[in-house]
Amino acid sequence: MFGVGVLSEFESKQLLARHGVAVSRDKLAHSADEAVAAAVEIGGPVAVKLCGSSLAHKSERGLVRLGLDNSSAVRSAADELLAAAVEEDGEVALLVSEMVAGYREFIAGVVHTEQFGPALMLGLGGVLAEAVGEAVFRLLPVSEADCKDMIEDLDIPALMAPLRGEPAVDQGALVDSLLGLAHAGGGEGVEAIDVNPLVIRDGLPVAVDALVVMTGS
Numbered sequence: 220m221f222g223v224g225v226l227s228e229f230e231s232k233q234l235l236a237r238h239g240v241a242v243s244r245d246k247l248a249h250s251a252d253e254a255v256a257a258a259v260e261i262g263g264p265v266a267v268k269l270c271g272s273s274l275a276h277k278s279e280r281g282l283v284r285l286g287l288d289n290s291s292a293v294r295s296a297a298d299e300l301l302a303a304a305v306e307e308d309g310e311v312a313l314l315v316s317e318m319v320a321g322y323r324e325f326i327a328g329v330v331h332t333e334q335f336g337p338a339l340m341l342g343l344g345g346v347l348a349e350a351v352g353e354a355v356f357r358l359l360p361v362s363e364a365d366c367k368d369m370i371e372d373l374d375i376p377a378l379m380a381p382l383r384g385e386p387a388v389d390q391g392a393l394v395d396s397l398l399g400l401a402h403a404g405g406g407e408g409v410e411a412i413d414v415n416p417l418v419i420r421d422g423l424p425v426a427v428d429a430l431v432v433m434t435g436s
Contacts, residue, residue, distance in 0.1 A: 224432070226272060226430070227270050228314055229270055230431070231429040232245060235403055235429055238399040238400070239395060239396075240400060241424060243317050243426065243427050244316065245314055247270065247312050247313070247314060247315075248312060249313065250301075251301070254267060257315040258290065258315050261317050264287060264318045265315050265316060266283065266286070266316045267283075268282060268300070269301070269308075269312075269313065284300065285318065319418045322385060325344050326416065327342075327397065328404070328415075329359070329411060330356075330411055336358065338356045338359060339356065339397060339400060340356050341355055341370070342354030342355065343378075344417070356369075361397070366401075369397065385422065389423050392423050403431075409433060410432040412430070414428070
């Protein structure tokens with residue numbers, strides 16, 4: 220049972236996964252040795268992040284290391300990140316994650332409006348956000364048809380088609396991710412959800428980073 224406040228990235232992804240949202244493969248570690256073991260288990264280049272409920276803006280503090288492809292690099296990153304923690308961060312751990320690559324990134328989540336209540340949001344992320352600069356919203360609860368309409372309202376057919384050797388976006392899978400976010404966001408005690416980025420890998424959406432805020436009500 221989650222309490223009041225911001226969930227860590229690891230906890231946020233766990234919650235979303237339970238609602239059917241595909242998330243990156245992650246392992247939580249509490250030492251450099253555990254981080255190395257996690258990286259070996261995940262395989263391939265990994266990212267290592269300092270993880271905790273008080274660390275909503277890890278990148279701004281330089282608490283993320285990307286593309287680590289050997290045990291020495293993982294160990295060094297783990298030692299640096301643990302040393303960078305301050306008392307105000309509270310309890311922290313290391314999040315070891317697979318690297319998820321794709322040319323297309325979305326932002327998605329659930330926001331609470333004072334007048335209308337919770338709403339599902341979808342927009343383009345990464346460098347593509349500058350080209351479109353808009354997001355679409357639907358008030359909860361939403362249906363499958365609502366989620367399909369959101370994708371159509373973004374009006375990006377060229378980006379949904381095959382791109383740079385990658386297959387077309389599996390819109391059914393994207394709809395499933397949106398429905399999962401809506402179900403999670405409509406749950407008791409969930410105040411807000413932010414998934415940024417939701418990367419399209421091999422045509423399928425994967426939540427690479429996530430933040431969930433709980434009200435505890």
